[in-house]
Amino acid sequence: MGGCSSFVKDAEVKEYTAKALEALKVLEDESGAGNDFLGWKHLPTQTPESLITDCEAIRDDWKGKGVDLVVVIGIGGSYLGAKCALEALSHNFSKQLSTKKDAPEIVFAGNNLSEEYISELMDLVQERNVACVVISKSGTTTEPAVAFRIIKQYIETRYGKAEAANRIVAVTDAKRGALKSLSTQEGYRTFVIEDNVGGRFSVLTPVGILPIVLGGFDIRAMLKGAAEMEAACAVASEENPALQYAAMRNLLYAEYGKKIEILVSFNPKFQYLGEWWKQLYGESEGKDGKGIFPASVLFTTDLHSMGQYIQDGERMLMETVVTVEKASRSVIIKSDEQNLDGLNFLAGKHVEECNAMAELGTKLAHIDGGVPQLGVSVEKIDEYNLGQLFYFFEKACGISAYILGVNPFNQPGVEAYKKNMFALLNKPGYEAQGEELRKRL
Numbered sequence: 001m002g003g004c005s006s007f008v009k010d011a012e013v014k015e016y017t018a019k020a021l022e023a024l025k026v027l028e029d030e031s032g033a034g035n036d037f038l039g040w041k042h043l044p045t046q047t048p049e050s051l052i053t054d055c056e057a058i059r060d061d062w063k064g065k066g067v068d069l070v071v072v073i074g075i076g077g078s079y080l081g082a083k084c085a086l087e088a089l090s091h092n093f094s095k096q097l098s099t100k101k102d103a104p105e106i107v108f109a110g111n112n113l114s115e116e117y118i119s120e121l122m123d124l125v126q127e128r129n130v131a132c133v134v135i136s137k138s139g140t141t142t143e144p145a146v147a148f149r150i151i152k153q154y155i156e157t158r159y160g161k162a163e164a165a166n167r168i169v170a171v172t173d174a175k176r177g178a179l180k181s182l183s184t185q186e187g188y189r190t191f192v193i194e195d196n197v198g199g200r201f202s203v204l205t206p207v208g209i210l211p212i213v214l215g216g217f218d219i220r221a222m223l224k225g226a227a228e229m230e231a232a233c234a235v236a237s238e239e240n241p242a243l244q245y246a247a248m249r250n251l252l253y254a255e256y257g258k259k260i261e262i263l264v265s266f267n268p269k270f271q272y273l274g275e276w277w278k279q280l281y282g283e284s285e286g287k288d289g290k291g292i293f294p295a296s297v298l299f300t301t302d303l304h305s306m307g308q309y310i311q312d313g314e315r316m317l318m319e320t321v322v323t324v325e326k327a328s329r330s331v332i333i334k335s336d337e338q339n340l341d342g343l344n345f346l347a348g349k350h351v352e353e354c355n356a357m358a359e360l361g362t363k364l365a366h367i368d369g370g371v372p373q374l375g376v377s378v379e380k381i382d383e384y385n386l387g388q389l390f391y392f393f394e395k396a397c398g399i400s401a402y403i404l405g406v407n408p409f410n411q412p413g414v415e416a417y418k419k420n421m422f423a424l425l426n427k428p429g430y431e432a433q434g435e436e437l438r439k440r441l
């Protein structure tokens with residue numbers, strides 16, 4: 001956390017480290033608010049091998065049928081972890097490359113209510129050999145339910161009802177919800193999201209594991225990375241990385257008015273790491289009139305859009321930079337005899353060296369501009385390191401929310417829009433509210 005040292009005092013760091021140690025103890029003792037939602041803590045070490053082999057069996061079954069497109073339906077925590085992993089681990093141009101991977105393409109639906117999105121998705125499914133994974137813990141969320149009704153009807157019409165049951169898998173609660181009862185009735189294969197794991201902490205449950213396995217990635221390596229981080233983040237010491245991060249971001253928020261935290265990456269593969277992280281922290285901490293507002297940028301791209309504000313705008317920002325130490329590919333900039341572009345000073349350097357200098361240069365510039373820098377680094381982008389990041393940010397989120405004094409595991413604020421939407425759509429039971437709302441429009 002060297003990028004913060006010029007902003008904070010040693011005594012404050014001690015004070016917030018002590019608060020973080022206390023919060024960690026509450027999380028470890030399971031004595032805090034929302035303590036019935038702590039099942040995520042031991043997922044890396046307690047995930048049964050049978051869960052992975054069950055996911056692999058579906059992968060192999062669908063491969064045998066020639067499935068080349070899997071529609072994964074879900075929203076929020078039932079979507080962002082898998083999307084983040086698949087984006088991070090896939091070739092940037094996998095869709096355009098002629099050499100296709102030996103895995104179906106995964107597309108996501110049910111994360112919006114755009115009619116254009118769903119109808120254009122239907123254009124795609126008609127051209128492809130399709131299967132579907134529908135994910136909803138509650139089994140009642142409107143966005144995925146609408147998308148699933150449409151895709152289910154399409155798959156049944158095209159392949160017949162019996163075959164549809166082989167091409168649809170549900171991930172949901174063990175007992176409750178419309179998706180559970182529908183799956184039982186239709187005879188779908190199902191995976192359970194345990195009661196004690198909330199959506200945004202569920203990437204290492206079947207919610208994330210099944211799409212990651214279907215995408216052809218190494219879930220065992222991801223769980224191994226997460227398991228090592230589980231051990232490192234359980235230690236009651238100042239060395240605990242999750243504790244350090246949670247302490248510093250709370251110190252900057254509470255004592256220095258840094259109300260917005262921007263997650264920064266210099267690698268486009270981490271765009272959805274930012275989206276996943278925003279949901280994790282936004283839904284966990286933004287309540288009771290409190291909480292750091294999470295934002296994300298991709299540099300150097302956004303240095304040419306948000307860079308101006310970050311450097312010079314209102315001083316309420318802190319940044320957390322996720323550094324990737326090693327690129328997995330190599331491109332060296334060559335010398336050019338004419339040097340018309342004046343770039344020969346870069347000849348012989350890797351593009352990634354330019355990226356690394358951009359990262360360091362930005363760090364120093366933003367510190368000079370009054371933006372403290374927190375840092376997280378991974379050796380490279382792969383399953384193992386992604387598993388580490390997932391667990392690190394989850395554990396830090398739990399500690400951080402307890403320092404802030406909120407329950408990290410509920411999301412009461414999400415209900416407000418749902419009630420209004422149901423009322424405006426005339427859902428039975430919401431008639432009176434609908435009338436009231438319409439008067440206000």
Ligand code: PA5
Pocket residue numbers: 075076077078135136137138139140141144198199200201283411
């Ligand atoms: O983190 C959460 O709990 C939420 O973002 C949920 O994941 C999201 O609302 C989707 O819920 P469900 O899986 O019940 O459809």
